[in-house]
Amino acid sequence: MEKLIDLAYIVASILFIFGIKMLGRADTARRGNLLSAVGMLIAVVATLFYKEIIDFKWIAAGLAIGAVIGGVWAQRVQMTGMPELVALFNGFGGLASVLVGWAEHEFGHRTDVVTLISIYAAILIGGVTFTGSFIAYLKLAGKMSGRPTLFAGQKAINGLIFAALLILGVYYCIQPVAWVLYAIIVLSLLLGVLGVLPIGGGDMPVVIAFLNSFSGLAGAAAGFVILNKVLIVAGCLVGTSGIILTIIMCKAMNRTFGNVLFGGFGAAGGAAGKAVEGEMKGISVEDAYYVLEAAQNVIFVPGYGMAVAQAQHAVKELGSLLEKNGAEVRYAIHPVAGRMPGHMNVLLAEADVPYEQLCEMDAVNPTISQVDVAIVIGANDVVNPAAADDPSSPIYGMPIINVHEARTVFALKRGKGAGFSGLENALFFRENCRMIYGDAKDTITQLAAQFKSGH
C-alpha cells in the first residue's frame, strides 16, 4: 500500500509541475490551475490510505468545514479585495504548517536531530508567514494604516528576536522540551508582526510575493518533519516561484529586497529630491473631452487609485467609446502598480478588457511618442519622470512608464497630495500635463457621458 501511495504522490507532483507551467501562459492558465487542483485531490485521497490513519470522522469534519469556508469566501470576494484574500489564505497555509510541526512534537514519534530541525523550521517559517500575512491583510484591507509603522530601536528588537530564535532552535534540537517549543512559536509569531509593520502599502506587492514563497517553504519543512516527498516537491515549487516573483517586483522598483524589508520606505514624507518648479494646471471635463475626441492613440495608466475608486468598469466603458470613435486604446500596466503583483490586470479583466489590450511597460514605452493622450488614473510614482532624470530623487533609477513623452497627459487625482513614496510628482508640473481633480470614477463616467451625448 505504501508503494501505491508513493506512486500517487508522484502523479500529484507531476500535475503540480505541469499546472504551474501552464499557469505561466494566458491560453493555458485556467487548465493549469485545474490540473494542479486534480493533483491536490489525488494527494489528499492517497494519504487517506495510510494505515496509521484510523479515525476518519474528524478528518471528514475538518475537510468539510475548510472547504465550505474557503469556497464561500472565494465566491463572495470582490476583485478589488483580492490582495487581502490572497494574503489571508497565505497566512492560513502558514499556520497549518505551524500546527503540523507542533502536532508532530506532541506525538514525539521521532526525536532525531533532523526531525527536530524540521519541526523548528516548519514552526518558524509558518509562524512568520501567518502573522506577517495577517498584518499585510490588515494593511491592505485598510483596517490599519498603510504607512510604515516605525519606532525607536525597531531593528535592534527584531535582531534580538531573531537571535533568540536561533539560540532556542539549537537548544530545542538538543533538549526538545515543551517550553522551548512554545517560546519558539510565540517569538516566530512576533517576528512576523514586527517584520511586516515597517513596510508600507506600496511595497505590498513584494511582501505578498515573499510571504507566498515562505508559505511554500513552510510546507516543504513540514514535509521533512513527516518524511513526505509530495510536501517537499510542492512546497519547494511554491517557494521558488514566490522568490522569482519577489525578485521581479524588486527589480520593477529598482530596490533591493533588504531595502524593501528594512527601509521603512515612504515613512518620512520624502523631503529629498529636487524641488519641482512650475505649477499644476487643471482642465475641465468638457475641455478634456474635446482633446480625447480628436485623439487617435490613447493609453490608460491605472494605479492603486483606480482600485480604490472601483473605477475599472467606468474605465472600460470609456475605452470602448474611444475605440468606437476610431482611436487605438491600450492599457499600460506597471509591474508594481497596485497592491499585489498583477493587481491592475485582474481588475481590468474583471471589467472585460481583453488581455491583448493589457500592455506591459516595456511594450508601451517604445511607442509612447505616438500616443496622443495618456490618461493616468490614480497612479503616481510609477509615472514620475524624476525616476528617469533626477539623480537626487529617492526613486531615481526605478523603471517608469514614460507618459511624460506622450503628447498630452491627463492625470486623474483626488487632490494635490503626494504618492506612496511621499514625493511630489514632477509629471504633474510638466507643460503637457493637465490635472482633472475629483473622484476618478466620477470623472471617467462624466467623460463617457460626453461621448454618448456628442454622438
Added chain:
Amino acid sequence: METLVLLLFVFVLAGFLGFELIQKVPSQLHTPLMSGSNAISGITVVGALIACGIGDNSFGQWLGFGAIILATINVVGGYLVTDRMLGMFKKKDK
C-alpha cells in the same frame, strides 16, 4: 540518514525545476500565478491528515484537526478564486 539525503535531493531538484518553470511569466498573470501557487502550498493538508487521523484523542490530534481546516481553506479557496480570476481573462471577441 539515507532518507534525509534522498529528501534533500528531491528538495534541491524541485527548487531548480521551480526556477526553470517560472522564469518568464507575463506580468498580466502574476496574480493568478501567485494565488494558484498559494493554493498548492496548502499541500500541508497531507501532513494535517496524518496527524488528525491518528485517532488517539490526544492534543496532537486536535492540532491536526485545526491544521486540516486551515489548510483546506487555503486549498479550496485558493483554487476557486484563481479559477474565477482566470475565467475573467478573455480574448477579444471578434
